[in-house]
Amino acid sequence: MGACKVHIPIKSISIQNLKVGEMMKYTIKKDPHKDERVQEIIDISGQNIFSCYQCGRCSSGCPMAEFMDILPNQVFMFLQEGDVDTLLQAKTPWICAACFTCTVRCPVGLDLAAVMEAIRELQLRKNYDYVDPYNVEERDILPPIALVSNFRKFTP
Amino acid sequence: MAMKRIGVFICHCGRNIAGTVDVKKVAEEIGKREDVALATTYIFMCSEPGQKLIEESVKKYNLDGVVVANCSPTLHEKTMRNAAARGGLNPYRVEIANIREWAAWPHEDNPEAATRKAIRIINATIEKLKANASLEPIEVPVVRxxxxxxxxxxxxxxxxxxxxxxxxxxxxxxxxxxxxxxxxxxxxxxxxxxxxxxxxxxxxxxxxxxxxxxxxxxxxxxxxxxxxxxxxxxxxxATYVDWDKCTGCGECLRVCPINVDSEFDLRMAKRKAIYIANEQAVPLKALIDENTCIRLQFEKKVKEGKIKPKKNVKICSKCADVCEPNAIHFQNNEEIVEExxxxxxxxxGFEVMPAEAFPELGGKYPDVLNSLQFERLLAPSGPTAGIPRRPSDGKVPESIAFVHCVGSRDPQSGVPYCSRICCMYTIKQAMLVKHALPSTAVYDFYIDIRSNGKGYEEFYHRAKEEYGVNFIRGKVSKIYKVGDKYRVQGVDTLTGRIVEVDVDMVILATAAKGSEGVKDLAKxxxxxxxxxxxxxxxxxxxxxxxxxxxxxxxxxxxxxxxxxxxxxxxxxxxxxxxxxxxSKPQLEKEPLLAKVDPEICAGCGRCKDQCAYGAISIDPVRHVAVVNEALCEGCGACSANCPTTAIQVVNFKKGQIIRAVDVLAEVF
The missing domain is CATH 3.50.50.60 (FAD/NAD(P)-binding domain)
Known part of the structure; x- marks a missing residue:
């Protein structure tokens, strides 16, 4: 397996492409509780994202956190502020391996993996491919099951 | 007179003392003194067997004085005195030598010096003790x-x-x-x-x-x-109204032509110059505010000679005219009663800092209030009947921002401490806004949520999960007016971004302080x-x-x-x-008080000036200082200032102290 590499084309949606000013400042335009896209994420995941009180346990226990651009607890803060745009451009929801460590440990019982799935779903429903099958390197030696599960998660 | 059969009890205090001070050696050294009948050690003198040891030694060796070498007298002086008293010794013949805080703890690194110091402290205490008198507690009557x-x-x-x-x-x-x-x-x-x-x-x-x-x-x-x-x-x-006659009907309030800011409503509403504090006031009585009533102001100016009244001028007396029980008399009825x-x-109680104290947070704007003012706007009995409205234009706000820790935890512009109640009342206010106006957006800028009471954390989670209050972690730095709205410039330290939001009203949870005038009362x-x-x-x-x-x-x-x-x-x-x-018929008081020797006292009065308790007076006939034993606290300020040593605190006489200091000051 060591030789296999799934190349994730993050360039086009990297948060680093945002301008500095856009990244460091956020203006709340409307009550996040009334934001349709936040509501959609709540509907898909079935989780009340507003019950998160930012203890940070999800981030501290996440095995993939070091590869993320936004920490899992910050994902909830962005949602609580109604900033879905930033989340849709972030790597984090795609890097989440849905290992459920956070879900098991969350003190208020939030299913974080479901929320991550909901954010991915929001993109996928727009016919968005996170992974381009034609650009997967070493396609020939990759175990087929890895490819299949890859496509199930990263493509509509 | 001087004691000859002193018992010295040296406490190990577990390892607190014995770990540094060689208690066995101390007991040996002290035991060599002629006036010491017994010098012994025990692991915990404050324990029951330790107290028993004192009690029985007093009987067995017929001790006439006791020194307990242990911790600070504030902790166990009373314990040891009571133990000796049970053995039949006058409790004021017991002294504490503090070898824990004075010898063992500060010299942990040098046990030998600590031991020497402990011996010296005990020797000094014995010298002080030797001139102690037997005393009885003073009895003071009680007004019930x-x-x-x-x-x-x-x-x-x-x-x-x-x-x-x-x-x-x-x-x-x-x-x-x-x-x-x-x-x-x-x-x-x-x-x-x-x-x-x-x-x-x-x-x-x-x-x-x-x-x-x-x-x-x-x-x-x-x-x-x-x-x-x-x-x-x-x-x-002065109320200018006879409260025995006033029925609290409120007729006078209806006719009074003067409107001023209400103190009870914290400027959120108006009251008349004659007013009743609130609708449910106890007692429900009207009073006239002498600073705003035109009649009282007029009369005051006439009295001061500032204006001369024309003949037949009719001064306002509308309230008195409608008062059926004839309670309003406009007479200054201030009086002083003695109890x-x-x-x-x-x-x-307490008060909260005014919003005006924080200009950078928009304290000068009419729609930026402190929390207690906002309580009035949320109160069902308040000026807006519980539906918050903007004081500037009466508009129902579509969005409100709450700011925590305004002046609290901020020694630079407020107070250094946490004001303790703000987190909870702000969450409550946010909830009440959502009750009254479900469509209003509520933003709550906090640094930490401190909800340390029964049911408090659950209350916070209810606000978060059920009420739709937006919590943003970070202190607001600036609030300024943009058109009709107020722009709150804050930060979200959790995502690491500046956060800006425009709102209709801002509530500042300002720091709490002791209520006004409390310092004068304390004095x-x-x-x-x-x-x-x-x-x-x-x-x-x-x-x-x-x-x-x-x-x-x-x-x-x-x-x-x-x-x-x-x-x-x-x-x-x-x-x-x-x-x-x-509940006691009489109070007992420690007899360690100042005592005057009238033979020496010259009646200069320096002690009287020094006494913080007002316990000393100068007898006009004998011209000597007299101590009121009930007032005296035995602090010794008088004694230190007496030029002739005529006034001294019992069992802290000058000779005793000097002898003790002599022992302590011997060259090591």
Missing amino acids: RALVIGGGVAGIQAALDLADAGIETILVEREPSIGGNMFRLSETFPTLDCPQCILTPKMNDVAQHPNIKLYTYSEVESVEGFMGNFKVKIRKK EVGSIIVAT KLRIPYDEWGWLKETHLKLKPLETPVGGVFIAGAAQFVKDITDSVSQGSGAAAKAMALL
């Missing part, structure tokens, strides 16, 4: 009445508990009605009871209790006397206070209700800002303390 200062919820609770115990209680309140800050609140966290429902029964109990004498719109003028025997002068401020009490409870009572106006307790953990002045107790937010639960508990606690004091 109590005074409660402050008619907020803590004071009300204290007065009711005292009165129920059969103690005649005087309750003094400076506002026209009792109820305090609690009565201003809309609802209370975490149960959302309205204070108008839960406090009014208690207020009415106060008014109707046969054992309670209520003085509202009154202030304590002066306090004299001592524990068990205080003489208090109370100034009843004698045995104990005093101070429950003066009258001679009790300590800190720079923020909080009264100081004797011991933060173990004596939170006591003050250094015997018989004076503190309760509620006078000591430090408290929620209602804690204030009520403290009111009851202070009442119990006062009851314990007043």
Whole structure:
């Protein structure tokens, strides 16, 4: 397996492409509780994202956190502020391996993996491919099951 | 006279003393003294067998003095004295040599020096002890009445508990009605009871209790006397209305042409020049504000000769004209009453800093309020009937921002401490906004949510999960006006971004301080206070209700800002303390007091000037200083200032101290 590499084309949606000013400042335009896209994420995941009180346990226990651009607890803060745009451009929801460590440990019982799935779903429903099958390197030696599960998660 | 059979008991204090000081060697060295009959050690002198050792040694060796070498006398002096007394020794023939804090702890690195120092401290204490006299406690009579200062919820609770115990209680309140800050609140966290429902029964109990004498719109003028025997002068401020006749019908309020800001509503509403504090005031009586009533102002100016009245001029007397019981007389009815009490409870409460103190947070704008003002806008009995409206234009706000920690935890522009109640009341206010106006967006800028009470954290989670309040972690830096709205410039430290939001109203949770004028009152009572106006307790953990002045107790937010639960508990606690004091027919007092030798005293009066307790007077006939034993606390300030050593504290005489110092000051 060591030789296999799934190349994730993050360039086009990297948060680093945002301008500095856009990244460091956020203006709340409307009550996040009334934001349709936040509501959609709540509907898909079935989780009340507003019950998160930012203890940070999800981030501290996440095995993939070091590869993320936004920490899992910050994902909830962005949602609580109604900033879905930033989340849709972030790597984090795609890097989440849905290992459920956070879900098991969350003190208020939030299913974080479901929320991550909901954010991915929001993109996928727009016919968005996170992974381009034609650009997967070493396609020939990759175990087929890895490819299949890859496509199930990263493509509509 | 001098003692010859002294017993010395050296405590190991586990390893606290014995770990550094060689206690065996100390006992050996001290045992060599001729005047010491017994020098022994024990692992814990304060334990029951340790006390038994003293008790039995006193009997066995017929000791005439005891030195216990252990910890600070503030901890176990009384324990050791009682143990010796059980053995038949006068308790004032027991002295403590503090070899833990003075020898063992500071010289942990040098056990040999610590041992030498311990020996020296014990030797000095023996020298002091040898001239100790046998003393008996002084008995002081007690007046079986109590005074409660402050008619907020803590004071009300204290007065009711005292009165129920059969103690005649005087309750003094400076506002026209009792109820305090609690009565201003809309609802209370975490149960959302309205204070108008839960406090009014208690207020009415106060008014109707046969054992309670209520003085509202009154202030304590002066306090004299001592524990068990205080003489208090109370100034009843001028109301210009005969309260015996006034029925509280409110006819006068309807006709008065003058409108001014209401103190009870904290400028959120208007009142008339003649007014009743609020609709549920206890007592429900009208009074005239002499600074705004045109008739009283006119009369004052005439009196001062500033204007000359024309003949036949008709001055406003609309209120008096409609007053059926003829209660309004426009006469200055200020009077000073004197009361004698045995104990005093101070429950003066708190106030919050004004929003104006924070110009960078928009304190100057009309729609930027402090939390207590906003309570009035949320109160069902308040000026907006519980539906918050902007003071500037009366518009119902579509969005509101709350800012926590305004002045709190901010030594630079406010106070260094956490004001303790703001987190919870801000969450409550946010909830109440959502109750009244479900479509209004609520933003709550906090640094930390401190919800450390029963049901408090659950309350916070309800606000988060069920009510749709937006919590943003980060302190707001600036609030300024943009068109019709206020732009809140904050930060979200969790995502690491600046956050901006435009809102219609801003509520600042400003820091709490001791209530205005409390420092003057504390001076009258001679009790300590800190720079923020909080009264100081004797011991933060173990004596939170006591003050250094015997018989004076503190309760509620006078000591430090408290929620209602804690204030009520403290009111009851202070009442119990006062009851314990007043239930005795006579009080016993430590006899370690100043004593004057009239043969030497020249009557210069320097001691009198130094006495912080007003215990010394100069006898006009004999021209010598006289000490009032009931007032004297035995501090020794007089003795240090006496040019002839005529006044000295018993068992702390100059000879004793000098001999002790001589021993201590010998060259090592």
